[in-house]
Each structure stands twice: as C-alpha cells, then as structure tokens.
Amino acid sequence: MNNDNLKVGLAQIAPVWLDREATLLKVIDYIYQAKNDQVELMAFGEALVPGYPFWIELTQGARFNAPDQKTLHAHYMKQAVQLENGDLDAVCAAVKSTGVAIYLGIIERAKNRGGHSLYCTMVYINQLGKICSVHRKLVPTHDERLTWSPGDGHGLQVHQLGAFTLGGLNCWENWMPLARSALYAQGEDLHVAIWPGCDRNTLDLTPFIAKESRSYVMSVSGLMRPSDFPNNTPYLDDILAGCNTDFLSNGGSCLCGPDGEWLIEPQTGQEGLYTAIIDHEKVRQERQNFDPSGHYSRPDVTKLVVDRRRQSTVEFIDK
Numbered sequence: 001m002n003n004d005n006l007k008v009g010l011a012q013i014a015p016v017w018l019d020r021e022a023t024l025l026k027v028i029d030y031i032y033q034a035k036n037d038q039v040e041l042m043a044f045g046e047a048l049v050p051g052y053p054f055w056i057e058l059t060q061g062a063r064f065n066a067p068d069q070k071t072l073h074a075h076y077m078k079q080a081v082q083l084e085n086g087d088l089d090a091v092c093a094a095v096k097s098t099g100v101a102i103y104l105g106i107i108e109r110a111k112n113r114g115g116h117s118l119y120c121t122m123v124y125i126n127q128l129g130k131i132c133s134v135h136r137k138l139v140p141t142h143d144e145r146l147t148w149s150p151g152d153g154h155g156l157q158v159h160q161l162g163a164f165t166l167g168g169l170n171c172w173e174n175w176m177p178l179a180r181s182a183l184y185a186q187g188e189d190l191h192v193a194i195w196p197g198c199d200r201n202t203l204d205l206t207p208f209i210a211k212e213s214r215s216y217v218m219s220v221s222g223l224m225r226p227s228d229f230p231n232n233t234p235y236l237d238d239i240l241a242g243c244n245t246d247f248l249s250n251g252g253s254c255l256c257g258p259d260g261e262w263l264i265e266p267q268t269g270q271e272g273l274y275t276a277i278i279d280h281e282k283v284r285q286e287r288q289n290f291d292p293s294g295h296y297s298r299p300d301v302t303k304l305v306v307d308r309r310r311q312s313t314v315e316f317i318d319k
Contacts, residue, residue, distance in 0.1 A: 009039035015051040035098035043103040045222030052196040058242030080109035096129025163280035168192035197221035197249025210256035214286040258286040
C-alpha cells in the first residue's frame, strides 16, 4: 500500500447498555472484524463502554436526592471502566494481536480522583496495544453534568500513525475552538470526533472542522434504540416510558476529506463498520492555501496556552 495511505474504520454500534464486560466483548469482536477488513485505525462512539446516560433525560434526572437517580448512578459507577484495574487489558490484547489502533469512548472511574466520580473519556490505544492517551471530556454537556465530572487538558495529545498525526475530542468538545486549536498546533491532520450518536451533530460540524483544519475528520457515533436496553436495567419500565422515538441515537457516523467533501456520508439507523482509504497527499495539497497553525497563523498576535497537567486535589510529600 502507498505509504501515504491509511485505511480507517468507523464502528457504529450500540452498547450492551450498562454492562461493561458484555460491551467490551462486542468491541473486541469489531476489532477482529476490522482486522479482516485490513483496517489500520478504527474508532468507536462516545461513552460506549458501558453506555451513554440516557436515563437522566428520560426520568427527570434533575430531581435532587431521588432514590431512582441514586440507584442508577451507583449502577453506572459499578459498570464504569477503571484503567488501573486492567479493565481494558483484553481490548489492548486484541489491538496488539490485530495491529488495529483504536479510539474508544469510555466512562472512566478515575482512581486518581478518589475513585467515586465519573469522567467521559476518550482512550487511544496504538497498534502495539499500548494506551497512549486518556482524554477526559473538558465540559460535560447539559444533563451530562448530573453524572459526569469535568476533565482536564492532560489528554490533549496527538499520535503518529503512518503518515498521519491523529488527535480527537469527545462530542461537543468539537465545538470548542481552542480545544481544536490545541490539537492543530501539534500537527493534527486526522481528527477523530466521537459522539453518542445523531446525525444532527455530525452533519454540519464534520465538514466544518475539515475545512477549518484542512484535515481528514472521522465522526464516529454510537447507536441506541429502545430495544437495546437490557431487560435487567434498573428502572427499565420508567426509562422506556420516557421513550417516544425509534432511536435515542440514530448514528450519523461519517468521514470528510480535508477539502470538506464527504468520503462517507452520515450513516444512520443501523450498526456497522464503515471503511475508507485516506491519502495524506490530499492533506498536503489543501495546506497549500491554508494551514491554521503554520503559514496562516500569527503567534506574535494571538497565542494559546494549554495546561496538560493531570488535575488532582492533593499532592503528597512523604520525604
């Protein structure tokens, strides 16, 4: 294959909702499917493991001290991912076995923040099966703030894969111009935007980011139908009573080239692995007339400062 080329895959799947282990098995199955399709980089949707907190909107989640909200939150916490405990070890092993690098959306129960708060996190695992970055969403959106905590800048990192420099953001972080700029300045030319799902999110923003950055943009979404809620979900009847639609998330995964043109138009309504071969030559062509962090920047006039320290509430000095 041309050294400028990279085969990418958009894994648009529904989680086994609020079931970490079952969802991870589904992720691993898609990793091996991607290997069979000769995919080199694959991405999954936001918060896929163990799933997006749909119950908040569907059960009036802002009610203070409500027993059902406490029960659901506690269950969510129990099914969240603890990286320190090796919850992604099997996924890393599958990545190492196949050589398919991945971006994966998880709900992280972070031990370095006490172990009892949840973060919407985007994990990059390279082709060797190594976790290379753990990006916690900077600002949870709207009702997400009732269950997720605000993250930090530690994960605003890029990674090399073949000719490409990869970076990514969670959902509405992709609307944050300074967060995008932090990745552009590190040479990002393949941007991975992950979403819980819905083409209304990906339809306009994906080509906009591609044109702004002159980069390829993968928008990868989850999928969720009322029928996807497992029967053992706490307060399932109350959750389903709030559903008045065929899709809570209809997908919308898509891929744009650095000229803003569609390579994969938004895909809705079904699970699947959508693939394409992208060519770095196209990035270099489009940077001829616009490079947001290079020749079309003025650091003497405007400059961004990024704090990538991992936030903590304590610093221990033992000696």
